Structures are given as C-alpha cells and as structure tokens.
Amino acid sequence: MNFDLSDEQRLLQDSVERLIADWYTFDHRRSYQEDKAGYSEAMWARYAELGLLALPFAEKHGGFGGGAIDIMTVMEAFGKALILEPYFATVVLAGGVLRYGASEQQKMDIIPQIAKGSMKLAFAYAEPQSRYDLFDVETKATRDADGWTLNGAKGLVLCGDAADKIVVTARTAGDTRDTDGIGLFLVDAEAPGLARRGYATQDGLRAAEITLHNVPVRFAQVIGDPAGSLPIISRVADEAVAALCAEAVGCFIKMQTITVDYLKTREQFGRKIGTFQVLQHSAVDILVELEQSRSMAMYAAMMVSECDATKRERAVSAAKVQIGRSAKAIGHQSIQLHGAIGMTMEYSIGHYFKRAAMIERLFGDGDHHLRRLAALGGLIDPH
CATH class of the missing domain: 1.20.140.10 (Butyryl-CoA Dehydrogenase, subunit A, domain 3)
Known part of the structure; x- marks a missing residue:
C-alpha cells in the first residue's frame, strides 16, 4: 500500500494545521469552551470557509468529493488541537448517513446547508441498554396516515444539544435485538415531543440525552429503507x-x-x-x-x-x-x-x-x- 499523501492532500494538511496553529492554542480552546454553545461559532465559520464542512460530500451536492484519507488528515489535525466544534457529529456521523442513505432530494436540501455552516446535525443511535450493539434498538417508529411517530430514548448523542436536525434510529418491525426492521429518520431538533438534556462530557465536549414522545415524522424525512438501514x-x-x-x-x-x-x-x-x-x-x-x-x-x-x-x-x-x-x-x-x-x-x-x-x-x-x-x-x- 502507498501511504504517501498526494499533493492535494498535503495542501489540505498544511491549510488545516495553519488554521489550528493560528486559532486553536490551548488558551484559545479554554475560551471557546466557556461560550454558551461549548465551542466557537467563529471557528465553525472558518471550517466552512476552508471547505472542511463540504469535504466528503459529492460535488453535485455542493461538496468537494473528498475521501477517507482527506477526513483522516483533517481529524488528525483536529486531534492535535482537541477541537470542540461538532465536526465529527455533523460531517462524519450524520453526514455519512446522508451520503449512503439519503435520497437525491434530501441531499440537495441538506448538504449545501452543512457545507456553508448553517446547519449542524447529530446522530442518535445509542440507547441505555444497547452498549456497543448498533442493532439493539428499542425506540419505536409507528406508521400512520401522515408518516411515522417516534417514541423512545437515546443516550450520549454527540453534540445533540447544538444540532438543528437529528438523525434517529428507530425500530419499525421486529424485536429489540433483531438486525432487520431498523429505520433512519431525520427529525427537527425543535419537533413537538422531542426533549433534549445537554451536558458536558469528560473530555470537554458536549452530548445530550434525547427523549421522543409521539414525535411526528413525515414520509419525506425517512432516510432510505425504513426496515433495512442497519x-x-x-x-x-x-x-x-x-x-x-x-x-x-x-x-x-x-x-x-x-x-x-x-x-x-x-x-x-x-x-x-x-x-x-x-x-x-x-x-x-x-x-x-x-x-x-x-x-x-x-x-x-x-x-x-x-x-x-x-x-x-x-x-x-x-x-x-x-x-x-x-x-x-x-x-x-x-x-x-x-x-x-x-x-x-x-x-x-x-x-x-x-x-x-x-x-x-x-x-x-x-x-x-x-x-x-x-x-x-x-x-x-x-x-
């Protein structure tokens, strides 16, 4: 295998490391952490300006068509600075769900907003009983005439208190630990019936506990197959x-x-x-x-x-x-x-x-x- 970075990847690496060196010393980080959001909105805007928020998305959806090596380069630089902003939650997690599961219309509606920094997302997949098993889902999605209704609870939703939209895993069929019958739903953070309790994690970042009580989801908010998303x-x-x-x-x-x-x-x-x-x-x-x-x-x-x-x-x-x-x-x-x-x-x-x-x-x-x-x-x- 060739472990050398390409010229474009080295340019990306240099750009991100310069940004971090200029704006993310340990003292900078401490001041960003004291902000109400727990991170710097100004830095989020700089990531958008540099193209980092658009990096892994296809060009036709407003991205730059970057791959896993590009993300590796960015994440390594971010690890050196202990960044607080919800890049991992928005671009890697929820963004990954969009890239692999969303319809063309959903991608065109959401990805450009992520790329310009005007929308943050979170991925609510973990539950109190699930530990590391991604298929262990108790949250229920019940179909009705207008779409789906979600009921359940999600834990340790990374940057869940800052997200504008939340990708939620919910069971549409089967028992709690079945690998089939799991769907993905894009829920507005302010949707009726959705409650968030945000808190700081041990490493200085933010997460949230989320409860869903009769949360309505339209058909257009379903990502992919509602019974086969695992x-x-x-x-x-x-x-x-x-x-x-x-x-x-x-x-x-x-x-x-x-x-x-x-x-x-x-x-x-x-x-x-x-x-x-x-x-x-x-x-x-x-x-x-x-x-x-x-x-x-x-x-x-x-x-x-x-x-x-x-x-x-x-x-x-x-x-x-x-x-x-x-x-x-x-x-x-x-x-x-x-x-x-x-x-x-x-x-x-x-x-x-x-x-x-x-x-x-x-x-x-x-x-x-x-x-x-x-x-x-x-x-x-x-x-």
Whole structure:
C-alpha cells in the first residue's frame, strides 16, 4: 500500500494545521469552551470557509468529493488541537448517513446547508441498554396516515444539544435485538415531543440525552429503507471509527511532543530529568506506541472504502484495538512523566488523556473490537 499523501492532500494538511496553529492554542480552546454553545461559532465559520464542512460530500451536492484519507488528515489535525466544534457529529456521523442513505432530494436540501455552516446535525443511535450493539434498538417508529411517530430514548448523542436536525434510529418491525426492521429518520431538533438534556462530557465536549414522545415524522424525512438501514448504520460506524483513530493519532502526537519538551526543561537534583535513562526509555515507549497507532490508523483509512464488508470491518477493528491499547499506554506514561502537574486542569496533557480515553470507548472499546476481529477470523484471511 502507498501511504504517501498526494499533493492535494498535503495542501489540505498544511491549510488545516495553519488554521489550528493560528486559532486553536490551548488558551484559545479554554475560551471557546466557556461560550454558551461549548465551542466557537467563529471557528465553525472558518471550517466552512476552508471547505472542511463540504469535504466528503459529492460535488453535485455542493461538496468537494473528498475521501477517507482527506477526513483522516483533517481529524488528525483536529486531534492535535482537541477541537470542540461538532465536526465529527455533523460531517462524519450524520453526514455519512446522508451520503449512503439519503435520497437525491434530501441531499440537495441538506448538504449545501452543512457545507456553508448553517446547519449542524447529530446522530442518535445509542440507547441505555444497547452498549456497543448498533442493532439493539428499542425506540419505536409507528406508521400512520401522515408518516411515522417516534417514541423512545437515546443516550450520549454527540453534540445533540447544538444540532438543528437529528438523525434517529428507530425500530419499525421486529424485536429489540433483531438486525432487520431498523429505520433512519431525520427529525427537527425543535419537533413537538422531542426533549433534549445537554451536558458536558469528560473530555470537554458536549452530548445530550434525547427523549421522543409521539414525535411526528413525515414520509419525506425517512432516510432510505425504513426496515433495512442497519448496513448503512454499520458502514457509517466503520468510517466513524477510522476517523476517531486518526483523531487519536493527533492526540498522541501532541502528547508525545508535550512530554518530551517537559523532559527537556524540568530539572530535578540539578539535572534535566530527560537525562535520566529510565525516563528516556519511557519516552521511547511512547514513540513506539505512537508509530504503531499511526500505521494502523492509516491502514483503517485506506480500507474503510472497501466494498467487502468483512475486509473493511477487520481493518477497522484491528485499528481500534491498537488505538485503545496505545491510548492507555501513552496516556499513563505521559501523566506519569509529568507527575502531579499532569492531573491539573490548567495543564494540557490531562485533557489529551481524557479525549484519548473517550475515543477508546466510542463505537466499541478495544475488547469489543478484539472480539469482533476474532469472530471475523482475524486480520489476516487464512484462505
């Protein structure tokens, strides 16, 4: 496989990293977090101006036709800055549902608004009992003369309190854990019967608990087959995991840089602590974990467009397993090498550790993906 970026991808990488360097220092992030929305609307407008919000969508729908490698490039840069804006929720998650499941009319109505920054979306797929099983859906969709009526509850809806529209998974037929009978519905955030309770997550981002009580949904708001949407959901989840792996690598790069800089400046017993051999060994361990994670994240990004679901899922799960292991190893070593200061809110390293820990659990932790990888026969096809 060729892991080199194209000229266009390097240009994208340089543009995003310049934007981050100019507008997203740790102090910038802290000030953005204090905003009522929990992020910066001005930065959201800059993402739109740079074309990042339009990146993965087809040109005929107002996008730039970018692929998984482009998203990987952006997410890695965003991981370095710990961005707060709902890019992942809007563009990767809900945007992925639109790309794979929406009708042409739905795409033409919604994607241009996403691209120019005037509409934010969220994806409500998780429920209190579902854990990591995407097919475990209790929320009900009942058909009537005017469309559908939704009843149920969704948890940990990323950026759900900021979304203008919410993509909701709901069961139209079958039992709670059936793989068939699941539909996707595009619901207005202010629809009657929909209630949101927003809150800050441990990593400083935002999420919401959503309840749906007799929420009306018109036929035009149904995305794809109302009884057969699990393949779309699964594919979007795989792309989401690949994007999260790239973001995690960005976090790891920054954690490694911050830690090495600290070892070069902190003095103990009249010497820079970076001269102590045991601490040098720990720094090398961090670098090894970073490079392993970088390789697997790139592999996942290159395989996530694979039409063969089994090959795609193997690559994604293998990458998520490595990311999970590296998140724990790099996080623990970085905090340990910083000592007590690493646990303070004023110092950045702990914030990176929190985000890496959250990424490790989103869309399945390492143990979940290791089991999935084993069930798929491992990363290498024995045949």
